[in-house]
Amino acid sequence: MTSTISSTNKNFAKLYKWAFGRNRALMIVFAVLMAVGIVIDIQSLITISHSRIDNYDDSMGLLGYGSILVAQLGAVCFSVISAIHTFNFLHNKRSTDMFGAVPATRSTLYFSHLLGGITAVSIPFTVGSFIVMALTCRTTQYFMTDVGFILMGIVAIAAVYSFTALIAYCCGTSLDSTIITIGANGIYMGVVAIFMFATCSMIPGLVGSVIFNTPIITLFAPVGFCVFFDAYCTLGQTTAMWTTVIWSILFTAGMILLGNHAAKTRKMETAQNEFNIKWLPIVIKAGISVLAGGFAGMTAVSGQGSSFSNMFIFSFWYIITGFAAFIILHLIFSRGTKVKFLPSLLTYAGTTAAALGLLFAMTTGLGIDTYIPAESNINSITFQSDEMEYKDPENIKTIMELHKLMMEGTLEDISHPYYIGIYYNSNSMYYGTDYETKYPLTFHASFNFKYNKKFGFTTEREYYAYFGRSSTPKYDYEKIEELLKKLYNSDEYKKLSNPELWKAESIKRNGELPVSADINIMVYSEQAERYSHRGNIGLKTDETFLDGLVDALKKDILADKEYYKHKIAAGIYYYDYSNNVYIGDRYYYLNIGYRNDSNNISEMILVQVSENYTNTLNYLRNNGYASELDNPSFSVDDSDNI
Amino acid sequence: MLEIKNITKKFGDKTALENLSFTVPEGSVFGLIGSNGSGKSTLLRIISGVFKPDGGSAEIDGISTYENPDMKEKCFFISDYPYFYNNSTLDSMAAFYKEFYPTWDEAKFEKLCSIFPIKKKDRIINMSKGMQRQAALMVALSVCPKYLMLDEIFDGLDPVVRQLIKKLIMELVSDNKTTVIIASHNLRELEDVCDHIGLIHKGGVVMEKDLDEAKLGIHRVQAVFENELGEGVFNDLDIVSVKKQGRMMTFTIKGDGQAIEKAIQAQKPIYMEMLPLTLEEVFISEMEAVGYDIDNILDK
Numbered sequence: 001m002t003s004t005i006s007s008t009n010k011n012f013a014k015l016y017k018w019a020f021g022r023n024r025a026l027m028i029v030f031a032v033l034m035a036v037g038i039v040i041d042i043q044s045l046i047t048i049s050h051s052r053i054d055n056y057d058d059s060m061g062l063l064g065y066g067s068i069l070v071a072q073l074g075a076v077c078f079s080v081i082s083a084i085h086t087f088n089f090l091h092n093k094r095s096t097d098m099f100g101a102v103p104a105t106r107s108t109l110y111f112s113h114l115l116g117g118i119t120a121v122s123i124p125f126t127v128g129s130f131i132v133m134a135l136t137c138r139t140t141q142y143f144m145t146d147v148g149f150i151l152m153g154i155v156a157i158a159a160v161y162s163f164t165a166l167i168a169y170c171c172g173t174s175l176d177s178t179i180i181t182i183g184a185n186g187i188y189m190g191v192v193a194i195f196m197f198a199t200c201s202m203i204p205g206l207v208g209s210v211i212f213n214t215p216i217i218t219l220f221a222p223v224g225f226c227v228f229f230d231a232y233c234t235l236g237q238t239t240a241m242w243t244t245v246i247w248s249i250l251f252t253a254g255m256i257l258l259g260n261h262a263a264k265t266r267k268m269e270t271a272q273n274e275f276n277i278k279w280l281p282i283v284i285k286a287g288i289s290v291l292a293g294g295f296a297g298m299t300a301v302s303g304q305g306s307s308f309s310n311m312f313i314f315s316f317w318y319i320i321t322g323f324a325a326f327i328i329l330h331l332i333f334s335r336g337t338k339v340k341f342l343p344s345l346l347t348y349a350g351t352t353a354a355a356l357g358l359l360f361a362m363t364t365g366l367g368i369d370t371y372i373p374a375e376s377n378i379n380s381i382t383f384q385s386d387e388m389e390y391k392d393p394e395n396i397k398t399i400m401e402l403h404k405l406m407m408e409g410t411l412e413d414i415s416h417p418y419y420i421g422i423y424y425n426s427n428s429m430y431y432g433t434d435y436e437t438k439y440p441l442t443f444h445a446s447f448n449f450k451y452n453k454k455f456g457f458t459t460e461r462e463y464y465a466y467f468g469r470s471s472t473p474k475y476d477y478e479k480i481e482e483l484l485k486k487l488y489n490s491d492e493y494k495k496l497s498n499p500e501l502w503k504a505e506s507i508k509r510n511g512e513l514p515v516s517a518d519i520n521i522m523v524y525s526e527q528a529e530r531y532s533h534r535g536n537i538g539l540k541t542d543e544t545f546l547d548g549l550v551d552a553l554k555k556d557i558l559a560d561k562e563y564y565k566h567k568i569a570a571g572i573y574y575y576d577y578s579n580n581v582y583i584g585d586r587y588y589y590l591n592i593g594y595r596n597d598s599n600n601i602s603e604m605i606l607v608q609v610s611e612n613y614t615n616t617l618n619y620l621r622n623n624g625y626a627s628e629l630d631n632p633s634f635s636v637d638d639s640d641n642i
Numbered sequence: 643m644l645e646i647k648n649i650t651k652k653f654g655d656k657t658a659l660e661n662l663s664f665t666v667p668e669g670s671v672f673g674l675i676g677s678n679g680s681g682k683s684t685l686l687r688i689i690s691g692v693f694k695p696d697g698g699s700a701e702i703d704g705i706s707t708y709e710n711p712d713m714k715e716k717c718f719f720i721s722d723y724p725y726f727y728n729n730s731t732l733d734s735m736a737a738f739y740k741e742f743y744p745t746w747d748e749a750k751f752e753k754l755c756s757i758f759p760i761k762k763k764d765r766i767i768n769m770s771k772g773m774q775r776q777a778a779l780m781v782a783l784s785v786c787p788k789y790l791m792l793d794e795i796f797d798g799l800d801p802v803v804r805q806l807i808k809k810l811i812m813e814l815v816s817d818n819k820t821t822v823i824i825a826s827h828n829l830r831e832l833e834d835v836c837d838h839i840g841l842i843h844k845g846g847v848v849m850e851k852d853l854d855e856a857k858l859g860i861h862r863v864q865a866v867f868e869n870e871l872g873e874g875v876f877n878d879l880d881i882v883s884v885k886k887q888g889r890m891m892t893f894t895i896k897g898d899g900q901a902i903e904k905a906i907q908a909q910k911p912i913y914m915e916m917l918p919l920t921l922e923e924v925f926i927s928e929m930e931a932v933g934y935d936i937d938n939i940l941d942k
Contacts, residue, residue: 010711014741022727094725100692103714103742268692269653 011104012112019116023082027120030078034071034128041067041132064136065145065230068129072153072226075125079118079157080223083164084178086117091174096268110165110263114256118161122154129153149230155248156226162255163222169262170280172273176333180284185221187287192217194294198359201298202419203369204410207448207460215244222251275333285329285344286351293322293352310419315356322352369416372403373451373459382450383487389452392492399449402483406447406463409475413468431466431473439477441484441564488564494557497566500605501554548619553590556613566608588617643668644689644789644821648698651684651845658684660845661698666821666838671811673836673853674825675925680842682825683722686791689823690719702789715743718787722794724778726766733762735781743785751784757806772798776807783810789821790814796828808835833921841928849928853921860927861902862919863893865911879905882927894919894927 041063048059089095099109133146164181171177200206218224225248232241262276270276297318301310326348330341380391381399390396410416436443447463465475487493495502557563588609609616620626644666651659659681666672674682687693689700691707691714699706707713726735732755740746755762758776760769766777775798782790790811796804812835814820826832832839833853841849851859860882866889880896890913895902899916906914919927 010715011742018738018741092725094721094723097687097690097692097719097721098725100687101690101714101717101719103711105709105711108711267694268687 009108011102012108015102015104015109015112016116019086019113020120021116022086023117023120026078026082026085027124030074030121031124031128033074034124037067037070038128038131038135041135045135060136061139061142061145064132064142065149067132067136068146068149068153069227069230071125071129071132072149072156072230075121075153075157076160076223076226078121079160080164080181082117082121083161084168084174084181086113087165087168087177088174090168090266090268091172091177091271093269093271096271100268106263106266107260110169110260114162114165114259117165118158121157121161125153125157126150145233148233149226152226152229152245152248155245155252156222156229159222159225159248159252159255162252162259166255166259166262167280169259169266170277171275172270176275176281179332180280183284183288185223187284187291188219188221189217189224190291191287191294192219194291194298195359198294198298199368201301202359203416204414204419205407205461205463206368207462215240215247218244219247222248222255225251281329281333282344282347285326285333286347288329289322289326289348289351290355292325293318293320293355296321311360318356319352323348369411370407371459372400372407373453375400377453378451379454380452382448382452384446384448388493388496390487390492390496392490395487395490395492398483398487398490402447402480402487403449403461405476405480405483406465407461409465409468409473410463412474413470429468429471431468435473435477436466439481441488442475442477442480445484485564488566489561491558494560494563498553498557498605498607501550501557501607545623548623549616552615552619553607553609553613555615556609559615560610560612562610565610588613590616643703644823645701645704646685646689646698647701649685649688649695649700650697651681651688651693652696657845659688659695659842662842662845662847663698664840664847664850666823666840668821669815669819670838671815671822671824671836672838672840673829673832673921674823674840674842675827675829675832675921676842676848677844677929678827681845682842683793685842686719686793686823686825687721689789690714690717690791692719715745716788717791718743718782718785718789719791720775720778720782720793720795722797724774726774726777728765728767730766731763732760732766732777732780735766735777736762736784739781739785743787745786747784747786750786751780754780754783754810770798772800772803775799776803779807779810783814786814786818787820788818790823792822792824792826794826794828795824796826796831804831811835829920829922829925839921839924841925843929860894860896860919860924861899862917862923863895863902863906864890864913864915864917865893865906865909866890866913867909867911871909875909876905882930894923896927 044063045060048063089099102109104112129146129150133143133150137143137146163184164177167181167184168174168177171180215228218228225244229241229244229248232238232244266276275281297314297316300317301314326344330344375393375396378396378400380389381396382389383399383402390399442465445465447465449459449461451459453459465473465477465480468474560566590605590607590609592605592607611617646662646664646666649659649662650657658679662681662685674685676682684693688695689707691709694708699708701707702713702716705713707717736746736751740748758780760773760777760780766774769777775795779792779795782792795807799807808831811822811824815822824832824836836853839849839851839853840847876893879893879902882894882896884894885892893906903914903916
């Protein structure tokens with residue numbers, strides 16, 4: 001057993017050293033570029049330290065991870081170059097004679113070259129990035145981010161390297177290997193993007209950007225791993241970030257296994273010849289034809305109206321451009337030699353039919369256009385951009401009904417299924433003014449439905465009530481407004497919109513009172529921009545008083561029968577164009593700022609208190625704050641500035 | 643002992659070697675000859691472990707060389723176009739190979755460096771074809787392998803260097819008991835150095851023999867007869883070819899020399915002489931026998 005293992009791995013270290021040495025020149029170039037980057041960083045650090053800015057630590061941190069991000073991109077590029085260089089011995093008949101006869105197994109040859117190359121790229125990247133981190137990192141948060149970026153950079157190098165190595169084993173020449181490595185990465189992301197773009201253009205309601213928020217976009221494009229990881233990390237999309245990390249590791253492991261298999265089975269005589277895997281160029285040709293055809297088709301119909309002829313125009317340009325791209329690649333791969341054209345042509349025809357069929361089937365055949373998840377399959381719905389998550393079954397029903405109304409209105413508006421258009425909004429009419437006054441909730445709602453389904457699945461749709469292609473809106477505004485009122489009057493909404501009041505720990509963390517609660521009272525008149533400052537209750541540390549105030553507020557909010565009006569007033573001022581006045585009820589604005597010892601961070605609760613919030617108003621008056629409520633210390637009239 | 647066992651190798655639809663079998667005795671110098679495209683280089687690549695055969699195996703002492711580093715360590719292969727990296731020097735190539743072959747003989751390498759007109763620090767890629775081949779051979783001889791595979795090693799070498807190489811190969815065989823397999827079209831050089839010959843054609847073995855046996859098994863006889871020979875007088879002889887120039891007839895005949903001489907003498911020739919055959923003539927005769935001769939090619 002020992003003898004077998006030792007024989008199998010024979011000369012690994014020597015070949016590793018050889019492969020590493022072959023990358024010495026590239027390593028030096030990368031190291032020099034990293035050094036130049038570090039010098040630029042030092043110069044920026046001097047500039048930042050001289051500017052005496054307030055957020056010094058943040059500026060340093062941003063500079064640090066911005067620099068590491070650039071280093072990651074460099075590492076990915078060098079990984080591709082180095083891998084093609086390292087494995088080009090497979091693409092020359094004379095060098096395959098030399099390496100094929102070396103006393104080592106093919107697996108040893110593969111692993112030694114792979115690891116030698118990865119090490120050569122990783123060393124300058126890691127050393128350079130740690131120097132940048134040491135120069136710029138000032139806080140734990142940035143330290144964690146920087147370390148995460150560096151580790152992800154190393155994973156990305158391994159992923160790109162193993163992917164490129166696998167392609168090298170599948171190809172007969174370095175040119176094919178380069179075309180396919182670059183092409184496969186670009187094509188995959190491009191095809192996903194164009195497919196998303198096309199389907200979203202055919203079925204309004206689909207949220208295309210969701211693709212970019214999931215690792216699907218880089219599933220088979222390792223050059224995108226670290227870029228999207230960094231983006232998810234920066235945007236705080238933890239799930240997508242960790243999924244990218246896990247997938248990158250699994251992808252790398254898969255590529256290494258496949259690479260080893262390819263190394264063992266590769267026919268050395270394919271050097272300077274054809275592809276070792278016959279279907280690889282076919283996939284690339286098909287992918288590029290879909291990409292080119294889809295792009296041309298979408299461009300041809302952009303800004304066009306909704307008609308059957310649009311579908312024809314799209315299909316025409318898709319077929320013509322896709323075919324041209326296919327032929328060009330066919331000629332490149334065949335290098336002018338006699339290659340069987342008919343099977344290739346049949347592949348193109350099959351791919352085109354499948355792609356077009358799938359696209360058109362998605363408009364009606366697959367039911368995506370009218371899909372609303374079954375109620376029994378829904379855990380919660382995140383409705384609107386304020387990210388409130390509704391779980392109350394009654395509210396779930398209401399939101400599903402809203403979804404149905406918006407979907408039906410939109411599909412009627414675009415003459416579905418004949419619509420294809422990229423710029424849906426910019427080519428649509430805005431139904432403002434009169435409708436806005438009459439249906440304020442509808443016009444200030446973002447109809448974004450995110451269904452959080454069982455087993456972690458989600459479905460997202462988005463519609464616009466204030467845009468449309470028809471001269472008159474096709475939406476049932478009356479019904480929509482009524483449903484929104486119902487939703488915004490629900491106890492769940494009231495609690496969700498005042499989380500600080502219902503989450504006791506916000507004010508009383510672990511039963512402890514805040515160190516201080518600074519209470520200001522503002523009063524707005526019936527015109528939203530005219531308000532007066534009514535007084536400052538000031539710092540309060542009285543536990544009983546604060547508890548009583550919170551209880552009174554909760555009681556009033558739950559009893560409020562017109563709570564939906566708060567939705568309009570709390571941040572949205574609307575204007576009655578017919579009477580030329582702002583609309584809104586008189587309300588108080590309690591501004592409670594508090595600071596808790598445990599986190600030492602100042603936080604704020606803004607509570608809108610209507611005239612009929614008698615519990616709260618009486619509570620304040622009974623506790624000796626009548627004058628703060630009723631006597632303005634100063635007034636502001638901003639209405640002229642609106 | 644190197645055994646070629648039922649080796650088949652296909653390149654796409656084309657069969658390069660088909661069910662090829664023969665044995666190369668240990669310590670012999672085996673000349674692999676054959677027509678263009680007969681599969682000589684392919685066979686050497688299979689023995690060296692570069693190509694994987696589609697069937698059969700090349701075995702050293704009963705163990706296949708393919709994917710076996712221990713066996714490959716005993717072999718060294720110089721292809722028809724030896725490979726060198728762009729910046730390779732003799733020094734760097736020596737450094738590379740001495741890592742992988744424990745049998746590397748540094749003293750021998752230094753000695754070879756003093757014999758051949760190649761500087762150790764010069765870039766090999768800039769050298770002539772012949773010089774590159776010499777560099778490859780210097781490395782190969784320094785490795786002192788048990789099995790040395792040489793593909794068209796005499797190509798591009800001047801006569802002096804050819805002589806030198808033959809001498810060095812013979813030294814290696816006698817000092818190291820190395821088995822050498824040389825694939826070449828240069829039969830004149832092979833004749834000097836080989837003790838065994840293998841002739842392959844269209845992927846199969848036509849002949850595999852001791853060189854002397856091969857040469858003694860085929861004879862050329864020049865004779866002049868007083869009268870026209872009657873029909874079927876030499877029916878008992880295995881005549882490969884007959885050429886007639888005036889009254890002088892030249893026969894190429896397979897078989898025992900004495901029996902041939904006796905059969906011809908029976909026809910009372912005015913003049914008769916048994917001529918020795920060169921390896922090249924043996925090759926042509928054997929190839930004619932399998933339908934590969936100049937007349938056939940021209941007729942096509």
